Amino acid sequence: MTVATAKDYSQLTGDWKLYYKIAGYFVHKVKYQDREDFLHDVLLEMATVKVKYQAKDKALTEAGLMRVASFELKQYWYTLLKNQPTISLNTEIDDGEGNVTELSELIADDKAIDLNSWLDAKIWLLGCPSRLIAIACKRVKGKLLNHREQLYLSRWRQKELAKAQKSLNL
Numbered sequence: 659m660t661v662a663t664a665k666d667y668s669q670l671t672g673d674w675k676l677y678y679k680i681a682g683y684f685v686h687k688v689k690y691q692d693r694e695d696f697l698h699d700v701l702l703e704m705a706t707v708k709v710k711y712q713a714k715d716k717a718l719t720e721a722g723l724m725r726v727a728s729f730e731l732k733q734y735w736y737t738l739l740k741n742q743p744t745i746s747l748n749t750e751i752d753d754g755e756g757n758v759t760e761l762s763e764l765i766a767d768d769k770a771i772d773l774n775s776w777l778d779a780k781i782w783l784l785g786c787p788s789r790l791i792a793i794a795c796k797r798v799k800g801k802l803l804n805h806r807e808q809l810y811l812s813r814w815r816q817k818e819l820a821k822a823q824k825s826l827n828l
Contacts, residue, residue, distance in 0.1 A: 676723070677705065680727055684731050696730070699730060703726055704726050747760070749761050
């Protein structure tokens with residue numbers, strides 16, 4: 659099945675020619691293999707809506723036809739996405755190195771402890787001044803810091819920020 663070209667529809671006249679022109683704006687937005695079917699669906703839907711409007715003595719403008727085509731495009735993608743197969747978490751996949759793993763084993767656990775950062779923090783705390791730890795405990799408990807403690811904490815923050823910026827600039 660091939661996609662219809664402009665040559666195939668060159669003999670259209672009247673409303674059908676207008677329908678084809680408007681549908682042409684939307685055909686490229688569907689999958690390649692579905693374009694011809696989508697084009698015909700849009701043309702038929704436009705003709706159906708035109709008949710309904712004529713029965714009510716109303717005029718269907720080009721903007722209205724664009725709306726019909728837009729709705730058909732929305733319906734196309736809705737049904738396409740709705741009919742996607744569901745993948746089970748028990749599905750076994752190959753990681754490319756010959757190892758077979760279930761998908762459920764690849765889900766990250768938010769509650770898991772990041773051992774590397776935990777060790778880094780523990781090592782940092784071992785070299786941290788006891789005064790800074792006391793200030794941190796005071797802040798955790800919600801107590802106010804006095805002026806000297808605020809200055810000390812501010813100096814440490816600036817020193818650590820300078821170290822971090824220096825390591826990023828390497």
